[in-house]
Amino acid sequence: MSGFIIFALYLVAFFGSYLVLSRLLSKYFQREGFNSLKTVTFGDESAVKANRIASIISVATVFWLWVAFTNSAIPLPKLPGPFQGDATFTYTATLEDGTSDDATVTVRVYREDIQQTVDAEGNPGREPDAPEVEPGDGFAKNDTLTAARYSFKVLNVWSNDEVSKKGGSTVTAINGIPIAPGEKIDIPEGTVGLTDKGTPTFAPATGLRMARLYLPAPEVVMERFIRLNKEGYQGFTLWEHTWKSVSRVLWGFLLGSLIGIPLGYAMGLTNWSRGWFDPIVEFMRPVPPLALIPLMIIWFGIGEVSKVILLFLAALWIMIIAARSGVSGVAIAKVHAAYSLGASKWQILSKVIVPNSLPEIFTGARVAMGVCWGTVVAAELVAAEVGLGKMIVVASKFQLTDIVLVGIILIGVIGFLIDVGVRALETWLVPWKGKV
Amino acid sequence: MSELLIDNVSMRFELPNGGHVQALQNVSLDIKSGELMSVLGPSGCGKTTLLNIVAGFLAPTEGNIILNDKKVIGPSADRGMVFQQGALFEWMTVRENVSFGPDMKGVSRAESKENVEHLLEVVGLGDFKEKAIYELSGGMQQRVALARCLANDPDVILMDEPLGALDALTREKMQGLVLDLWRETGKTIILITHSVEEALLLGERLLVMAPRPGRVHKEYRLPFADLGVGNDLREVKKHKDYASTREEILEMIWSMEEEIMGRTEDAS
Ligand SMILES: Nc1ncnc2c1ncn2[C@@H]1O[C@H](COP(=O)(O)OP(=O)(O)OP(=O)(O)O)[C@@H](O)[C@H]1O
Numbered sequence: 151m152s153g154f155i156i157f158a159l160y161l162v163a164f165f166g167s168y169l170v171l172s173r174l175l176s177k178y179f180q181r182e183g184f185n186s187l188k189t190v191t192f193g194d195e196s197a198v199k200a201n202r203i204a205s206i207i208s209v210a211t212v213f214w215l216w217v218a219f220t221n222s223a224i225p226l227p228k229l230p231g232p233f234q235g236d237a238t239f240t241y242t243a244t245l246e247d248g249t250s251d252d253a254t255v256t257v258r259v260y261r262e263d264i265q266q267t268v269d270a271e272g273n274p275g276r277e278p279d280a281p282e283v284e285p286g287d288g289f290a291k292n293d294t295l296t297a298a299r300y301s302f303k304v305l306n307v308w309s310n311d312e313v314s315k316k317g318g319s320t321v322t323a324i325n326g327i328p329i330a331p332g333e334k335i336d337i338p339e340g341t342v343g344l345t346d347k348g349t350p351t352f353a354p355a356t357g358l359r360m361a362r363l364y365l366p367a368p369e370v371v372m373e374r375f376i377r378l379n380k381e382g383y384q385g386f387t388l389w390e391h392t393w394k395s396v397s398r399v400l401w402g403f404l405l406g407s408l409i410g411i412p413l414g415y416a417m418g419l420t421n422w423s424r425g426w427f428d429p430i431v432e433f434m435r436p437v438p439p440l441a442l443i444p445l446m447i448i449w450f451g452i453g454e455v456s457k458v459i460l461l462f463l464a465a466l467w468i469m470i471i472a473a474r475s476g477v478s479g480v481a482i483a484k485v486h487a488a489y490s491l492g493a494s495k496w497q498i499l500s501k502v503i504v505p506n507s508l509p510e511i512f513t514g515a516r517v518a519m520g521v522c523w524g525t526v527v528a529a530e531l532v533a534a535e536v537g538l539g540k541m542i543v544v545a546s547k548f549q550l551t552d553i554v555l556v557g558i559i560l561i562g563v564i565g566f567l568i569d570v571g572v573r574a575l576e577t578w579l580v581p582w583k584g585k586v
Numbered sequence: 587m588s589e590l591l592i593d594n595v596s597m598r599f600e601l602p603n604g605g606h607v608q609a610l611q612n613v614s615l616d617i618k619s620g621e622l623m624s625v626l627g628p629s630g631c632g633k634t635t636l637l638n639i640v641a642g643f644l645a646p647t648e649g650n651i652i653l654n655d656k657k658v659i660g661p662s663a664d665r666g667m668v669f670q671q672g673a674l675f676e677w678m679t680v681r682e683n684v685s686f687g688p689d690m691k692g693v694s695r696a697e698s699k700e701n702v703e704h705l706l707e708v709v710g711l712g713d714f715k716e717k718a719i720y721e722l723s724g725g726m727q728q729r730v731a732l733a734r735c736l737a738n739d740p741d742v743i744l745m746d747e748p749l750g751a752l753d754a755l756t757r758e759k760m761q762g763l764v765l766d767l768w769r770e771t772g773k774t775i776i777l778i779t780h781s782v783e784e785a786l787l788l789g790e791r792l793l794v795m796a797p798r799p800g801r802v803h804k805e806y807r808l809p810f811a812d813l814g815v816g817n818d819l820r821e822v823k824k825h826k827d828y829a830s831t832r833e834e835i836l837e838m839i840w841s842m843e844e845e846i847m848g849r850t851e852d853a854s
C-alpha cells in the first residue's frame with residue numbers, strides 16, 4: 151500500500167515539477183538554435199545535459215517522501231499519521247441468562263519510540279500510566295489500557311468484572327454494534343475486535359506513516375549521526391569505522407593495481423604470459439568477489455588480512471584486464487612511428503604503450519574502486535571487528551534502524567566521493583581521454 | 587650518398603582461411619638520394635605494403651631493401667615515416683612530440699631545443715609549442731607529424747597519404763610546404779597519394795602501380811615539382827603538359843579500377 155503511494159507521489163513529483171517549472175522558467179528550459187535540433191540524434195551524448203534544477207528537485211523529493219512517511223518533526227506535508235492520545239469504546243457483556251451490561255474501555259495510546267525520546271531536562275521518556283477511571287456500575291466494570299502506536303493489544307475486560315469469562319460472561323457488542331468472535335469493528339481511533347475465543351483486542355489506527363523501527367525520521371538519523379560522532383559505536387568511533395573500511399579498500403586496490411597492471415602489460419606484450427595467465431583470468435573474472443568471502447574467512451580469519459586479500463582479488467582481475475586492453479589498444483601506427491624515430495623496445499614500452507594505456511587503466515580503476523567498496527561492506531557484514539558494514543549489521547541486530555541508515559548514507563557518500571576523486575585524477579592525468 | 591634500392595621485392599600475405607594475397611610481385615626500384623617520388627595506384631595495389639617494407643615494419647617474402655649499401659632488417663631512425671593520421675602521441679605536447687626522436691637518441695633537450703623550435707617555426711607552429719595535440723586542427727597535426735619526422739633527420743622520408751584527411755585549401759598549403767622542405771633539406775622522399783594532382787605536383791618521379799599482383803605499371807619523370815618550389819602551385823597547374831599528363835594517368839587508373847570491379851574476387 152505505502153509502496154504504491156510512494157511510487158505515485160514520485161511520479162507526480164517527476165512530471166508535475168517538470169510541467170510547472172517548464173512553464174515558470176520557460177527561458178531556462180528552452181533549447182535554442184541548433185541545440186534544439188540536436189536531440190534529433192538520439193543518444194548523442196553531447197546533446198543531453200543534466201538539468202540541475204531537476205537534480206535539486208529530485209533530491210528534495212526523496213527527502214520530502216522520507217519526511218512524509220515518518221513521524222518526523224519537520225514541518226512538511228505528511229501522510230495521515232498514527233493515532234495518539236486517549237480513546238474510548240464501550241463493550242457489552244452478556245450473561246448466560248441474557249442480562250447484559252455496558253462498560254467503557256479507555257485506551258491511552260503513546261509513542262512507540264517513547265523510550266528513545268528525551269524531554270527538556272534530558273530525561274528519557276517513559277511509558278505513560280494508565281488513565282484513571284471510575285469503575286462504574288453494573289456487573290461489567292470500566293477498564294483502562296495503555297498501548298503503543300502500531301501495537302496490538304489483547305484486553306482481559308473481565309479482570310475487574312463481577313462475572314468472569316468462566317462464569318459465563320461474553321462480549322457481544324462494541325459501541326452498541328453486535329460482534330461475534332473473530333470479527334472486527336473499526337472505530338476512529340483504531341480497530342476493536344474479538345479473538346476467536348471472544349477476548350477483546352485493540353489496535354490503534356496506524357495511518358500511513360512508518361514506525362520508527364522501520365523508517366526513522368530524518369532528524370532522528372541526524373541526531374544519531376551526531377551522537378555516533380561523539381560516542382562511537384561498539385567500541386570504535388564513527389571515524390574509525392569509516393576509515394577502516396576506506397583503508398581496506400585503498401590497500402586492496404593498491405595491491406591489486408600493483409600486481410595487476412604489470413601482469414596486464416605482460417599479457418598484452420608476450421605470448422607466453424598471455425597464454426599462461428589467460429585461463430586464470432578468464433576463470434576468475436566471472437567469479438563475484440562476494441563468493442570468495444567464506445573462503446577468505448576460512449583461510450585468513452575475520453581480521454584485516456582476509457579483508458585486504460579479498461579486495462586485492464576483487465581489484466586484481468579488473469586491473470589486469472584494463473591494462474591488457476590498454477596495451478592491445480595501442481594504434482599500431484604509434485608503435486611504428488616510435489620505431490622509425492629510433493625508439494628501443496624499452497622506450498616504446500615506457501613512452502608509448504604505458505601512456506597510451508592510461509585511459510583504459512583509469513576506466514578500470516573506477517570500476518575496481520566501485521567493486522572494492524561494495525565488496526568491503528559485504529565482507530564486513532559477514533564478519534568483521536570494525537567497519538561500516540560491521541556497524542550496520544550489529545545495529546540491525548538491535549533493531550537500531552537509525553544507525554543502519556547512518557551507515558548506508560555514509561557508504562553512499564563515500565562511494566560517490568571515491569568516484570569523484572578518481573575522475574578528478576583522471577582529468578588531471580589523462581586530459582586527452584575521449585578527445586582523440 | 588644515400589641510395590635506396592628496392593630489389594625484386596615480393597610480398598605474399600597468407601590468409602587465415604588458407605588462401606593468400608600477392609600484395610607485391612617483383613618490384614624493383616632504384617631511388618637516388620634527394621629524389622622525390624610519388625606513388626599512385628588503385629586501392630589495394632600494395633602501396634602501403636611497399637612503404638611498410640621499406641620502413642622495415644614488414645619483412646618481404648622475397649627480395650631486399652638496401653639503403654646506403656646496407657640491407658634493411660627492421661625499422662630504424664634513418665627512415666622516417668609520416669602517417670595519414672593518428673600517429674602522434676596525445677600525452678605529449680607539440681614540442682615533446684617533435685623532440686621525440688632526439689630524446690630517444692639521448693640528445694639532451696637543451697641541445698635539440700634550437701632545431702626543434704626552428705622546425706616548428708618552419709611548419710608554422712611557433713606559437714603552438716606547448717599546446718596539447720588534441721587542441722590542434724587536423725592540418726596542424728599533420729604539420730607536427732612532418733616536423734617530428736624532420737627533427738630526427740632521417741635519410742629517407744616515407745609518407746603514406748599524409749594529406750589525405752585535409753581539406754583542399756590546407757592541403758594545397760601543405761603541398762607547398764612539402765616541396766619547400768624537400769628542396770631545403772634535400773631528403774629522399776617517397777610519397778603515397780590517392781590524388782593524381784598531388785602526385786603530379788609533388789613527384790619529381792611518379793610511379794603508377796597496378797594491382798593483383800601489385801607491381802610497377804608505369805613510371806614518369808616530371809618537371810612540375812621543380813617548378814613548384816617557391817612558386818604558386820596554381821601557376822604550375824597551368825603548365826601546358828600538366829593537363830594532358832593528368833588525363834593520361836587518370837585514364838590509366840580508371841581502367842585499372844574498372845578491371846578490378848569487373849573481375850570477381852579471387853584470392854588465389
Ligand atoms: N596484413 C595483411 N594481411 C593480409 N592481407 C593484407 C595485409 N595487408 C595488406 N593486405 C592485402 O594486400 C593488398 C595491398 O594492400 P595495401 O594496404 O598495400 O594497399 P594500398 O595500395 O595501400 O591500398 P590503399 O590505397 O587503399 O591504401 C590488399 O589486397 C590487402 O588486402
Ligand SMILES: [Mg+2]
Pocket residue numbers: 633634635
Ligand atoms: Mg594504403
